[in-house]
Amino acid sequence: MWSDLAPVGRSASSGGYFRQPFASAERELAAWFVEQAEARGLRLESDATGNVVAWWDAGAGAGVLTGSHLDSVLDGGAYDGPLGVVSALAAVDALRARGFAPQRPLGVSVFVEEEGSRFGLACLGSRLASGALTWSAAAGLRDRDGVALADVVEGGGPALLEGVGAFVELHVEQGRDLVDRDAPVGVASEIWPHGRYRFDFAGEANHAGTTRMADRRDPMLTYAMTALAANKQARLADQRATFGRLEVTPNGTNAVPSHVTAWLDARCSSEAALASLVDAVTRQAAERAGRDGTTLTVTPESVSGAVAFGLDLGLDVPVIPTAAGHDAGILAAAGIPTAMLFVRNPSGVSHSPAETAEPADCLAGVEALADVLERLAS
Template identity: 80%
Template structure:
């Protein structure tokens, strides 16, 4: 089997998990589309003669054993958010395989092993904890903590995968992740490629608003104990406080009980995604929104419980490594820019593995949406940038 080039690989992935209605992708972990993608990756690795390793939770690494010593790892993830875009994750995996091809075509022989990774459940779209695969691989999250996580249908994480001790990343000396940019910084700069300087701290918080179910027609407005009102005010407060502070706050998921058109709800559960420029700003934003929600709950005679489900602190990538990756390219240095999106790279960096990120320009600036995109010329520029980076780091 001859390994496919970038455009053929991208074309092969395009229909997997794609909705005919919206054009978006549904590639949730341990579902058929994601398993098809994993099988595809295994086939591409085998076609290149790469040595495959996996762990008990489904993370994969395909090794090019061209050298010895601490390996240089690249790659990303293959899962998506609900109704997501094509590029978030898979672009990094496809580009990594294509970068290995480019190095081989140019006769580059690394002195260190080069690996291509696929981490599971990066988005947290099924089991609620973002970067779950890389957290387990680094030991940042234990199997005991992860095994009881449940998806919206009540399926536990331990029902779809096995548990085990981390070890897949033993021998990894450095990690480089290529990713489509989730924003417009590179568009505004007129640059196709960028390098990450940091990841903003971010967290997911579950807000549970309790009330009393009642008839929508016969219950007077002044007699209602309606948690939807408390939630609505909280969503507006989060928007206002984030705007005032120049931060990010989003309520993007809501569950209502009993969820009937003609019933006052008994409960509303909503998840706040908050991202800020510093750990202190994140704590202050969440505290302010929670306080205002509690004050409104008291006026509405509803109840409120706030539970942090996952919180990731600020990640500052190795500045010297970023400079080394970004400097001295044809056309000038690549820009070094921050991101407010979470990535597996942030988890590996926090675990003490020297880490860098490359971004490929996204002309719409839109992500986690079917409108997410990148041009083929920019994608190929990303492949070349990653190959050049791996050559610098592995030779």
Template identity: 70%
Template sequence: MPDDFERMWSDLAPIGRSARTGGYFRQPFLSAERELADWFLEQCVSRGLEVETDAFGNVVAWWRGGGVVSHLRVHEPSEPGPKGDSLPTSAGILTGSHLDSVLDGGAYDGPLGVVSALAAIDELRRRGFLPTRPIGVGVFVEEEGSRFGLACLGSRLATGAMSWESARELSDRDGVRLGDVLEGGSSSLLAGVGTFVELHVEQGRDLVDRAAAVGVASEIWPHGRYRFDFAGQANHAGTTRMVDRKDPMLTYAMTALAANKQARLVDQRATFGRIEVAPNGTNAVPSRVTAWLDARASSDASLGDLVETITRQALERAERDGTSLEVTAESVSASVAFDPALAAAVAADHADGDWPIVPTAAGHDAGILSAAGIPSAMLFVRNPTGISHSPEEHAEVPDCLVGVHALADTLERLAR
């Protein structure tokens, strides 16, 4: 199993990696991410797994317990979805994650869960285990929202949490609509899924502080993405007196500082990580600044209070600056509490004792499936740097192998 994991990881390492920064650019439906998708299908074929796809590019590959099958059936996105004996005959256990990345992201966020899922099936086969319930390995598209702006887009579409009619109008930074990339339609990909278990690199230092290689998720904090449109008056940077300016950049700058202060005061999270400026000239007062706020909090009420306070302070500053502001909630995900009995069962009775159960402020496909009524759990693998969404994101191979064993143990328990 170590050789299996390390070989697969080595295969993925160069795909989509920037020679300049060392980070990854694996945006959905572009060349690097599609190369990873092809790699995944090849791995499934080599293991004799039955592959199903939906109209949105999500994929599930099923192991039904009979060893290596002699054929493969792939449902193309244009087809209505799996029917008849192509669905699990009893509630299946799904694992997996995603293969896309944030812009200039790390190697582990997403792909670690996919590689570990394949390695866990290899491990179960070596043990001679034959599941009485089907085990699937899934890959959801556009989990990060790095191209079309909505996180967990693939799983939202697969669960019906978002309609295709709304999703197809989403566009990337070049103006390409999702409807121009996909034909779309509907999905029955998850119809036979009874439980979802997602393995993920930890995005923080909780496990480092606990000296634990693996942990189990208790909950996902609520989070949202909000677009702040600041408007002012374009003017000459040299000839316009400071007192005469209507500069939206000043309003934005104060808002970014206010967001930082308010989040620190209540120990929550607020980040302006993306900004667009028009006309974006060095010698011009801008006419427009568009900025995106990522806000996260320990409860739904706390998230609402945080965004309301930031917005109020921004509007007050806009009035003083002679500018204007419109705020649009582009996506908001409510808090998710994972089934405590399932989390306890996943965490319990391992060779090294029970794994710790910890919360996370990062969004995941597991949260979308849980909210859709599919019992879900998450395993985290220790990240020694605590850094994520960055080229410095990391996990040590021995910890990754512990994660594979923990996932295999979990799948074995659930699939008996």
């Protein structure tokens, strides 16, 4: 299965992946998942947004769900998302090879637009599937080319998560905790609170050569100081702050910009720490804007609170926190008992072509996931 996925959406120059939602590479993977589910005799159920669940209909009662996503960040790694889908299908194979007869329905899910790389809202599919976000609120979201989500998918029901009693997501680790512990598999204790905030800096366009420095109202200067302030505040508090996306108008080499839009990704160990960090960065940015003759508007685009995973998996493996967001966090917040498994990443690098995992560790992850599903579906 892994060799099937490896070439799809891969850049020949960087080796990274471009699997943006509802575009050709991601749709090819979605079709591949349907083929894999049908080959296993699983019953497919989907909603009008593109979320899919392949059900092993067995037993009765609340279903046990596993799975992840198939989309990627821009120039992303191979494992973030797809490892959880492939491992879920492999775990079904492993359970059948054991002769296991589930006493509850078992499903493998694929949620769309987990990364937010196209429409700007992370975990978009699981937010819609869980009811955390309404279709009317999501329909107007637009990608960088101005295409609205409603122009791409119809949106709406059915409610895929009705009757789901537990969700387990397997994911490649996005850090080095398991490397330091010399452990192939771990369990998540929690997801840190995190948010995305749009900073709009407005100034006055002018000529780069003829405008005296004292006469400028340059929003790029305000942004530059803000990026440095975010770095300093996060380091002082031992938290996370990143400006990773920037749009400049008119974006000319010989022009002072009139407008700069930058997106802050902030992640903290507590909701109070997150609020404090964003407030500190915003305050310093506003003070600098006053000195630069620019203006600042800050808009929270998505903010997720802390998620604690309390589902007992019965595994004797390390328990570690994560500062990355996941569909599991959305389902947990919706009241579904949820857990996460992590597979060791030797590089410790994620959201990058350098992201990796060893086959032996991936197989250990499959066995651990199969053990968990057997426990939950018994």
